[in-house]
Structure formats: C-alpha cells, structure tokens
Amino acid sequence: MTVRTSRRILTTTAAALLAAAGLTACADDSGDVSQPGEVGVVAAFYPLQFLAERIGGDAVTVSNLTKPGAEPHDLELNPRQVGEVVDADLVVYLSGFQPAVDEAVEQNGGDHAFDVAGVTPLRDAAAGDHDHDHEGEGEDEHAEDEHAEDEHAEEGGGKDPHVWLDPTRLATIGDKLAERLGKADPDHAADYTARAGALRTELTKLDTEYADGLRTCQRREIVTSHAAFGYLTDRYKLEQIGISGLTPEAEPSPQRLAEVAEEAREHQAGTIFFETLVSPKVAETIAREVGAKTAVLDPLEGPPADGDYLSAMRTNLQTLRTALGCS
C-alpha cells in the first residue's frame, strides 16, 4: 500500500514534469523498441512475453528483459535495459519478483506499467507446501494441505511469485493485460480482447487436461529442485516438496537435503525433478541417495527450447503423469 501510494506520487510528478517540458510520455524514441504505430511492450520474463505476444499480436512489439538461458530470479539490468523499461509504452512485470525491474519501473512511472502481481491474489509463500515443522498450519483454506513451507520466503513480502504455472490464473492475467493494452492503444482494443479470449480458451483446455490427467495417480508428491510449483500443486491437488525454497539460488542445508531424502523415501518418489535453468546437481544427489530417477519439470522461467508455454506445460503434464503413475 505504501509502495503503491509512493508510486502514484512519483507518477504524478513524472507526468507533471513531462507536461512542463511539453513532452508526451511516449514521444521519446531514444530507447524505444517499438516500430512506428506499434505499442512497445517490455516483458520482464518469459511467461509475460508469451502473454504480451499472444494478446498483442501484430499491434505490439515485445522485448524480454530476461534473455534466454538466464534465470529471472537474480536478473540484473544493464543501463540499456533500464532505458528500455523507462521508455517503454508498457512494461509487463511482477512486482516483488525481480527487484531490479521494480526499480526501473519506478523510474518509468506507474502509468506505463502493468503489474501482474496486482491482478490475482498471490499465494503466501508459507501456505500449502510440504514442510516438517508445520508452521502456518491452518492458515490455508485447503484442508489437504496440512503442511506449510517455506522458510526461504524472502521474496515479494512472503508471496509466491510463480503464478503463471496455474493456467487459469494466467488466463485472468491475460484478460487484464488486454484491457490495459486497449487503454494504451484504443484503436486495437477489440483485437486485444478477442485474442485474450482465444488464449483463455486454450488455457482452459490445458487446465482440463491437467485436471483429468492428474486425477488418478499412485502418488501425489513431487520433489522439485526449487519450490516453483505451488500454484500448480494447489490447483491439481498435488503436494510439492521443494528442495530449495522459492529462489533457485537458495542453497539447501545438509539438514534440508536429509529431510527431503527422507520424505522422498517415505512417499516412494521414483523421480526427483530438476529444471532447465538451474544445475541438476542437488536433485541428482538426492535421487542417487534414494534410488530415484531424475526428470526435467520446466517452471517456464525462461522460454522453452521448443514450442511455447502451452506445449511446455503439456510436456510437464506428461512428465508428471509418468512420474506419479497416473492412469
């Protein structure tokens, strides 16, 4: 709340300055990535790029601040990228996830930014995951989620940022993004709305495939390298056992490794998941210790090597079905 208020003040100040200087906010072409007549959108990381491209279509030019192969959590911006954010017609980002982007957005002024974190309530980092000391028990509305995790909840004021891994929430974010783009570019507002609707249809289909595909499984616990899948496990009634916390670079303690190995054994986890952008070493260590296999479960923090969000999510679903013995 405090942050929002101060941003609004900043925005007002920036607008006043621009007005005083006789400038319109979008007239600056020094770092503008858009072509003439197109809305220049800067997306903070891959799933937001995917949304902006699908909904914006040929009316927008989208650039991504997180380059392929980079981990978005520890993203740093070079001065050129800060300029890109400052000059963007619209920045699509998730506050609390990438502090460097939050800072650059403050320079941009809130009226050129679309904060995904403000669209759908984010889950508490402490709610719903698997843990051992039962902290936060009873805080979660899902009675099945009797355990709580995560002590590494330093990001986003204790909020779990990985909201894009629930397709229904991504659809909601898409609808709001279409509205926002329509305000920035009223001539194409109907197109944005229509594309968001089409994407919602696809995401709803994906959601149904997940619900059906994960309904009847021999196991429901997934051991993942970092705790990125809380929205997905909440939605499809799985349980996440994150080896490290919400951020991939949080090094798990030997004690945590032992706990995870113990849980993996207890739940007869045949597969330990690792991800594309993070070293598989820790997952491999645990897998070796408990005699499990490893497999890639992509948290979509970067663009998939092939295809897009939808195809990578379908690959994830197949991987989960195999690992959990779903019929």
Ligand SMILES: [Zn+2]
């Ligand atoms: Zn993450």
